[in-house]
Amino acid sequence: MREVQECVGCGSKRLRSYKANLSPFLAEMVHLVPRSRVRFVRCRSCGLLFYDPRMTDEEIALLYEDYRGKRYQSVRQKHEPWYTPEMNECVGNDADTLRERKETLFSVLAENTDVNAIHRILDYGGDQGQFISDQLADRERFVYDISGVPTLPGIKSVDAAQGFPNDLDLIMCCHVLEHVSFPKEILERLRALGNEGTLYYFELPFDSPMKSRRTGLSKKLFGILTRSSTFVNVNNKMRGFSFSMHEHQNYFDEASLREFLERNGFGVQVIKRTTVPTLGIRAEIICCLAKKK
Numbered sequence: 379m380r381e382v383q384e385c386v387g388c389g390s391k392r393l394r395s396y397k398a399n400l401s402p403f404l405a406e407m408v409h410l411v412p413r414s415r416v417r418f419v420r421c422r423s424c425g426l427l428f429y430d431p432r433m434t435d436e437e438i439a440l441l442y443e444d445y446r447g448k449r450y451q452s453v454r455q456k457h458e459p460w461y462t463p464e465m466n467e468c469v470g471n472d473a474d475t476l477r478e479r480k481e482t483l484f485s486v487l488a489e490n491t492d493v494n495a496i497h498r499i500l501d502y503g504g505d506q507g508q509f510i511s512d513q514l515a516d517r518e519r520f521v522y523d524i525s526g527v528p529t530l531p532g533i534k535s536v537d538a539a540q541g542f543p544n545d546l547d548l549i550m551c552c553h554v555l556e557h558v559s560f561p562k563e564i565l566e567r568l569r570a571l572g573n574e575g576t577l578y579y580f581e582l583p584f585d586s587p588m589k590s591r592r593t594g595l596s597k598k599l600f601g602i603l604t605r606s607s608t609f610v611n612v613n614n615k616m617r618g619f620s621f622s623m624h625e626h627q628n629y630f631d632e633a634s635l636r637e638f639l640e641r642n643g644f645g646v647q648v649i650k651r652t653t654v655p656t657l658g659i660r661a662e663i664i665c666c667l668a669k670k671k
């Protein structure tokens with residue numbers, strides 16, 4: 379693991395730290411000794427929330443090799459008994475989630491661009507390619523994913539060693555940025571894959587552990603109180619809660635995602651929040667369309 383002293387999104391050193399731990403599941407998957415020097419960080423400049431230290435590429439590879447396969451499920455259930463084989467099967471394969479995610483992508487594209495001009499699509503980190511909208515099924519479709527799972531019929535798998543396709547009209551990067559240790563590196567890679575006219579579609583969960591359901595004055599007051607690390611640490615202790623580093627390492631909101639993209643050579647065209655059904659609830663997601671500046 380690698381400790382960081384600055385925001386992994388905007389590079390600011392204005393950070394506020396809260397007590398956190400490493401989840402036993404993550405520790406076992408990645409062969410780490412549970413450690414106390416884990417902190418949950420809020421960047422005071424862009425608002426990004428993230429864990430420190432960060433997993434190295436080798437550790438990330440251990441976590442995502444055969445993602446949600448047999449070892450993943452059994453290690454996870456050992457530490458999180460509710461994560462049964464049935465639950466594992468459901469996560470990522472829920473028909474309603476898949477349908478609405480595909481519909482969301484297509485509606486964002488249709489509302490903001492000429493979808494007929496999209497001929498070549500790459501889903502970066504797109505599993506088997508199942509998240510590409512059905513209305514785009516007659517386009518040339520590529521998927522790059524480190525898990526090595528086979529792609530769906532009609533979708534070409536990209537081998538990074540042999541090079542990525544060029545002349546891409548749309549590059550998707552969905553539910554990836556929250557998992558990676560150094561999101562700027564992924565963004566640089568994505569930037570290099572597109573040209574001037576390439577559209578980029580980013581999608582990620584809006585699931586901050588500091589999210590408050592409060593409204594109005596109570597929300598404002600809570601926001602002020604959570605500026606104090608001491609308040610948050612004591613409040614968490616009283617509630618028997620702790621920030622626990624798991625698969626998600628970064629928690630973007632619209633502001634921090636915009637700042638992150640704009641600082642790293644992208645111009646944001648649209649950014650919005652919506653919901654999709656996830657394991658029986660409606661979970662919030664952030665969708666964003668951007669182009670290279």
Ligand SMILES: [Zn+2]
Binds near residue numbers: 387388422426
């Ligand atoms: Zn920041």
